[in-house]
Amino acid sequence: MLTLGRYGKEFERRFAALCGAKHAVSVSSGTAALEIALRAVGVEAREVVVPTNSFFATAAAVVHAGARPIFIDMDPASFAIRPEDVERALTSRTAAVVVVHIGGLVSERLPELVELCRRRGVPLIEDAAHAHGSSYRGTMAGAFGLAAAFSLYPTKVMTSAEGGMLVTNDDRIAEEAVIYRDQGKASFLVNAHTRMGYNWRMSEPHAIIGLRHLERLPEMIADRQRIAALYDEALAGFTELRPLGVPAGGVSNYYKYIAVMRERRDRQQLKRELRERFGVSLSGEVYEEPLHKQPVFASYAGAPLAVAEDLCARHICLPIYSGMEDDEARQVIEALAALFD
Known part of the structure; x- marks a missing residue:
């Protein structure tokens, strides 16, 4: 098989272990992983709190998922976001909050943000595009939020040439990601489309490259x-x-x-x-x-x-x-x- 085969599954298993997470779903890019996570939590026609200090794809994924990005200022100590700024931006229309680990640095205020989102009942999504192998107080990047998106673009610390990974401990999010990445099909072998998905698959050659980089x-x-x-x-x-x-x-x-x-x-x-x-x-x-x-x-x-x-x-x-x-x-x-x- 050249796509969705044994190398992709092994890459997913090992990447989940790296993050200390239950599931990892390989996709075509970090942007795809982020958009899938946002679609899976149901952001359409609502608002998503987004750091203004991030790459285009962070906000673009919000827009493509059908939501409105609400930009907030950055934390000078981490280049990420401050919980107090997030709290001021939360409204009844807020569907999710996205935090970005800029440059691979996990903010010491992230546990506060996790608690804020838990208390307010708002899903926290990590844009961990920069943060493979980074951690704070023993918790790996990708294991703080409901779901996380990693980029495997060639400029990153590790790469699969092109690709991305969605990481989560939530069984439903993982199931939704598997559907969304393969044209929204309920099953790989059945042409029953249950979601407005896309061709977000990772090929086996890309997974092989990713496995080698993960080892190193x-x-x-x-x-x-x-x-x-x-x-x-x-x-x-x-x-x-x-x-x-x-x-x-x-x-x-x-x-x-x-x-x-x-x-x-x-x-x-x-x-x-x-x-x-x-x-x-x-x-x-x-x-x-x-x-x-x-x-x-x-x-x-x-x-x-x-x-x-x-x-x-x-x-x-x-x-x-x-x-x-x-x-x-x-x-x-x-x-x-x-x-x-």
Whole structure:
């Protein structure tokens, strides 16, 4: 079989074990996983609270699932969201809340958010696109909410070339995901369509690639953590640039190493100077522009969201990847020292 075969099932089993979850359902992308989760909890014609600091797909999945995104500001301590901002956004029309683990960092305030959503009876969905292998106080990313969506795009800490994974402890959500990913069919072998699904399947070749990357995930994360430790030590002596810290009890996979500038600078000029003078290329920001400022979401934008508008413009992401050498990290540090301190 080239799709929905034994390799896909094995990948699902092992990925669920990674997250400490009961179910994992392989799909064609992280975006698909998120949209399926939202459809499964029934967001159509309602509202979903969404962080403005996220990738396009987070809000696009809400819109494609038939709901209205309600953008809220970001937490400067984690680049995620604050429970008090979520609570202010909740109404009788709220169908779900989406939290994003930016750069692979799980917020120390996530347990508060879990409790808020439980108390208010609102499903919490994790957009864990960045967070394979990350955790907080022993709970893995993907195991906090009712369901979670992981991306397996090539830029992520691990990949299946293309693909995604929906993770949940809820039997019904898992069953719905299996239906939605295969054109809404009640069964793989029967042409009885019970949901408005789509071709969201993961192929067997993609699952094979994913299995190999999953085997190497601890090693790849360890590489990133080693480089992050070098950056942490060096940036402790900077006054103009500080790292976004991992909370006590947290484990980050360092999909991104985020550093915040004390004062706003021309980021494009800075990136150009680092590249041309020092041979250092910074990673892409998370994110360059908040979602409520994106033209495609203009009709959903409300009041200004000052924290995101400031920090989206005032951070950089240092190069970090599996296989990066210590000398390469030192080259980055020396270049930053020449331009910042």
